[in-house]
Amino acid sequence: MLLPTLLLEIGNHQFEVAETLIQVGRFLVIFLAARTLAEVMVRLSLPTILGELLAGVLIGVSGLHFLLPPDTGVAINDLLLNLVSSLSGVTPEQVQELYTESFPGLQQVSLLGLYALLFLTGLESELDELMAVGLQATTVAVTGVVLPFALGTAGLIWLFHVPTILAVFAGAAMTATSIGITASVFGELGWLKRREGQIVIGAAVLDDILGIVILAVVVSLAGGEALAIGPILKLVVAALVFVAAALWLSGTAAPAFDWLLDRLKAPGEVVVAGFVVLSLCCFAAQAIGLEAALGAFAGGLILSRSRHTEAIQETVKPLVALFATVFFVLIGTGMDLSVLNPLEPANRPGLVVALFLLLVAIAGKVAAGWSYLSKEPSNRLVVGLGMLPRGEVGLIFLGLGTQAHLLTPALEAAILLMVIGTTFLAPLLLRLVLGGEGPAPRDPLEEIPT
């Protein structure tokens, strides 16, 4: 899928040439667009993930039609179509067909990127930091999850009469905190080692865990029909047990992993051993009825206390840089931003929903900053704003909902606006409150070897 399948069957040479050109060309368009906009974002002191998302919008259904999920029924960009057709000698109709046929491979690559990203997030979790700020971080995390979820879901159901499943999904998408973006914003402003910074990082770690439990529950719910309590409880228990087992294994299995890794001599052992753990955890999660995504995160948590965790992170980062980019670009691709145009009367109800979600998303997290008890004075506004960016975690929710055809276009766009809004606003507001003018923000991929 990534690169040519040209040699699988030497017989149909023209078709293979065309398919190779389509696949390679599609990758080129994705990376050139995503990187160009990411560079623009860095220069605007904004997270690069926003550039990837906008790149998807630019080359997708709302834009230039280079990147089109098969079910959109739109013809692909003439430039790509005619170039491939003339170079390979295949008719434009056949090029369109080959394009559609080879698209699932691209989606699978994007899921590989998602799992690699969640694995990396688990690997980078600093469990010890969470323990140190303990209760305060837990309070902030739980409040910052419960408030936006409850307010968002209830508001959507009662104020906007959104069906329950959709409202729950949208509410769940509001619970996340992007630990990567949060950590880099605090690091950039020099607040990472202060108490406020420690609380936010600790809460963001816990939020990641809570968010993925919620994700597992919501996705399973969306797969079923009714909102029964039994299956939910079972899933919550399974998810909690699974995460607890991962935390326990991070203390017990990690030394065994290290013992084994020290004895492995065949080259490339670090990335392969990490990938085997990732696969085992995905398999285990899926086998007991949870999401493979939860398995990927749990795999990272287990290895976060390995002596080799940094070496594993280094080998996972190139996978994330390549394939998670595809994931975020694909999210932007399917997004029909025209529903946000306020000049179109039909759009206005959707825009009201978007505004409501954004306000609840901000209010819920900022309020969480006042939820914990502390004898020492602390800047509670900084804590609340630090929890603001939904970033990649919010986008993951959105992407999964989109791929599942669960959301209406208006709700999709509203969630996107909420994610973009909080991710954009957090660095801006924090900089305003703290009066700093730091360097460019960093994102979770910052540490990739250069």
Added chain:
Amino acid sequence: MLLPTLLLEIGNHQFEVAETLIQVGRFLVIFLAARTLAEVMVRLSLPTILGELLAGVLIGVSGLHFLLPPDTGVAINDLLLNLVSSLSGVTPEQVQELYTESFPGLQQVSLLGLYALLFLTGLESELDELMAVGLQATTVAVTGVVLPFALGTAGLIWLFHVPTILAVFAGAAMTATSIGITASVFGELGWLKRREGQIVIGAAVLDDILGIVILAVVVSLAGGEALAIGPILKLVVAALVFVAAALWLSGTAAPAFDWLLDRLKAPGEVVVAGFVVLSLCCFAAQAIGLEAALGAFAGGLILSRSRHTEAIQETVKPLVALFATVFFVLIGTGMDLSVLNPLEPANRPGLVVALFLLLVAIAGKVAAGWSYLSKEPSNRLVVGLGMLPRGEVGLIFLGLGTQAHLLTPALEAAILLMVIGTTFLAPLLLRLVLGGEGPAPRDPLEEIPT
């Protein structure tokens, strides 16, 4: 393909669970088998690539039936079948069907591994070393390509009455020298910096280029019908021009690449920029009628003189460690080693062919050691034996021939025996000749961060 497609459609939950379990389970079997045997090989002081190949045989058609290309028509291993069936609630027949449907994704991942490996080989090419030993290395390389190819092809046609296309393909598979294995064996024995070592490395670099030109020609030939001179000449010229352009670009485009890379600020820029060059070169090669594989190698050559070449190598190595393993395991998978059983009378002609190929493969390369002029005394046997291992380059030829259904089972097995034989024998014979007892041999992936 790599990891679950579970969330693409939330509707068919059972099928997604089954497909995830199949895909993840298949990966686990591949990596556990390949790594276990690679560790055994390291302890026997043999290249790990042999372990990956044997792992494929062990879990493939000739072995446990965990890994089966769709066209073999064999039922998959009962353990995997029943485990997936009972965990997902899907019938065994449906599991078999999902297994077959999702196999092309695995083959595409293996091709990604192949291109990443060729890109890495290009990146690691030390063009300056080749220039220094100049004429001598060129003589050894050309002789070491021409002799095995001519003797092998002619012998197969005249002695064994093999059809011309097959004989040419088998002959081509005998031309390669594995630069990775050669470099690590010489490094291990402390001969890398001696004149013999320099000549062999220089010749192996040139051999890689020649081998890929030959590969491009042979594959295109195999795709057509007749052995016409015009198309061959056109391809040879195109390939030579392409490689020459890559060499020229390595001096001119690399600085431009560095200039650009220095200005990129978004994280993950190294791996993405490298991947874009790789994609551009694959696209260009395919667009002018050459192999994408040649493009991958050329992309590596172009960036081999970048200031960032080592950083790029570091980010490519995890991709190679994961996906090239899949490529080599898949080669072993389809291999029916029972044709090598000498107790079966029908096999004996095939075994005679295998023995003939092995002898020619050894004699042709060893003779190349005596082909160059030198005023200083040099150990010509060491040079010849250094050129011996076919390693991954021979396997790539074999894998492409197998996937193209070009070879007969007996010829496939004979080529495999030739590749395994030369790769096994080179370290053993060199150690015998030099009387050294070095540490475990290394392979091209040695440098992956640990």
